[in-house]
Amino acid sequence: MKQILARFAAVRDQPYQRLERWKRDTGKKIVGCLPMYVPEELIHAAGMLPVIVLAGKEPISLADRHLQSNACELVRSAYDMGLKGRLDFLDGLVVPDICDQLRFVYGIWNLDHPYPLMHVLALPHRQDEAALEYQLRLLGRFKAALEELAGGEITPDALRHSIQVYNQGRAKLRKLYQLRRQKPGLLGAREVLDVVVAAMLMPKEEHNRWLDELLVEVEAAPTPPPAPGQVKLFLAGQPCDPPDADLLDIIEAEGAVVVDDDMYTGFRYFATEVAPDGDPLMALARHYLNLIPCATTHRRELFLRPGREGPEDYGQFIIRMAKESGADGVVIMLVLYCDPYGFECVPLDDKLTKVGIPHLLVETEPETGALGRLRTRLQAFIEMVREQKLA
């Protein structure tokens, strides 16, 4: 199992060299997508490889000449990687309009360091019938732009096939998450993160094959005996970027295990499937509007009338997920300068308090000395959850 996991880790560790090689070997095009929710299936159906552009590991140097300092880490880092030419293997870049900062960076990136295709994909914040039609038209324009880049039509059959390939990948990842819940401690948080992030950085067919191999081994492996006082944690916060690996390591070093999460580089990436039948473009539009509750959207039906009932809101969703995963506590990761999530974390904090789920809010921006403080806070939190569990 460790050998297979090492393959995923290697993809995450050196994604760009691998992608450049893939491009040389296949002669195909690569389209980068900034987080979150770009329908990768459309790019795949055009015979190109979609990859998710995440923050780089290098210190930010060039981006600060163009961006103000209170932009989020992902925007500054990804754009910095672009300016440095690290992403020059890209044939296109798609930026979803889910927040001001992404929309802005699209504009400046297009001016300063464009790729052959630059596309901003608006995603409605409201989720109603008008938004569905709007979304469908936006996807139609996106499809046309991809066809021009690919030099060929995206046929409905090709798109249906791509949806199938992606749905298979989603199902396999959900299976992996299910096994993680069932066998706490078998898979490390960093290892699971590697598997999901690798799915964003390599051809899906290959990732799906690797997942098949991994799932066989994970299913066969026995659940490790729980360490004394083991604490099970749920990670919330849906940051666009993967959390700092150090944060995950601290959690595990303190005798806690991560049993589930709601991260973009986690459950959120594969939580729901695209309908395999009907018009495939409409299926993609509906898929976006039927996402699990997200900080970047406003669910109209939840707020129209007092005494509202209906689909769960973000807080209810997290509580359900945490309970279903058997977690003893929730760690909420708040990315510095992320406004949409900043609005969700306060009601979430309140709701978790009301239902008696222990939780800790941590800011994830890396800064000097922050890790030491974070360690102390996580230690205290895990100890508190442990005592509460034993009491």
Added chain:
Amino acid sequence: MSEPYSEMARAVKSTDTVRNIKKYAPTFYARTKLREQEGKKLVWTMVGVPPELLVAFDMVGEWPENYGTLCAAQLIATGFCEEAEAEGYANDMCSYVRNTMGYLRRCREVGGVPPEAPLGGMGNVHLLLGSGWVCEPRYKWFQAIATHYMDVPVFNDDPVSPAWDTDLEDPRIAEHYKTQLRATLKAQVTFLEDIAGRGLDLDHFRIIMQRSHQAMKFWHETLELRKAVPCPMGSEDYYTAIIPQLYLLGTQEAVDFYQALYNEIKARVDGGQGVIAHEKYRFSWFGIPPWFNLGLFNWLESLGAIVCVESSYYVKKPPELDFTDPVEALVDWIWQEAVERQKESTEVLPEVVNPGRFSALVGSKLVARWIEEYKLDGAICHRLRSCRASSLGEVHFRNVLAQIGIPTLIFESDMTDPRAWSDAQIKAQFREFLEMIDASRAKRGGRG
């Protein structure tokens, strides 16, 4: 040089019309009384929601962001912001939002309006009518209020945000966006109709839209008059004169106010009268002002510097509209503004790319034109610690202006939270900026 204005000063207005704005706009200033009148629904709303709709449904509005400016001016905002931070909101989150959340937290704590709240608080709200226009905290703000503080109906409209490189002249693309604008506006109207228990009276709405259009024509023409040397109106008046534009469109009050202001400014220009007698420096201003310290503009004027044009809340010339279908006229107005802004090269500034009707940062082509038309010596960017939307693009913008030889000062503070103000440091930055312009003029042998 003497500097008569101390830290955190309120602005001393230059024009009679703005000084007497309460007389011209009684509806806005008496809203705390009006909302007590029987049968009036109190709506918390925001800039970006067409105020004409509130007029059409005879609802009384309260604007939490305007309340934020009031709390800022009275230096109450710090307390509310700290309350919000204690609740868990990040200290870099929009200070209008923090001010509101802190106010609500205090309301919950004391079981009513907290004694420190100006104007007796923001009233008992019946519905929240929000807008995703202008910046992203807006589509979350009222949702968060409804989730966390009060169980009232909420509506949030969704902006359309064509990217700067979209071909808006392509009729298919125009129709794509206009269809969405129409659908959102109709949904907003339906929401209000449900609450008001009656339909939108189109004949009444047509009159409201025509008034709105007339008011904006007067206002735009007034702003054009500021190109005169000496400049007849500065930011200390501008940032109060925007009140009818933001909150009272569709009322006769707004028309009367802007007509009076136009007449006063026109008379000044005709008589060669400026705000300051000896202008040394003329600037454009980018970003929301520090509401707690609008006296800054008077201080700048004491140094011979006048702000002639502001990007925030700037109003373009209203397009000619067909009011036969007043709802369609509103759609068309929003759309045509978006197209016009795009033509002005709105390449990276998100508030412009997002064609909200009221808050307009501007692109480099327009600013290059402003430099000529307003005879500007430089640009001042107020980097707002808690407003990413208006800060994004400033560095890029400074780089663009530098290429055409225009200096830009970027200084950091905030719109609502006075804790972000560092008086000595900021004023030193301004003085250095003016000295730099002097030095550059001396080198060129220009005016000074």
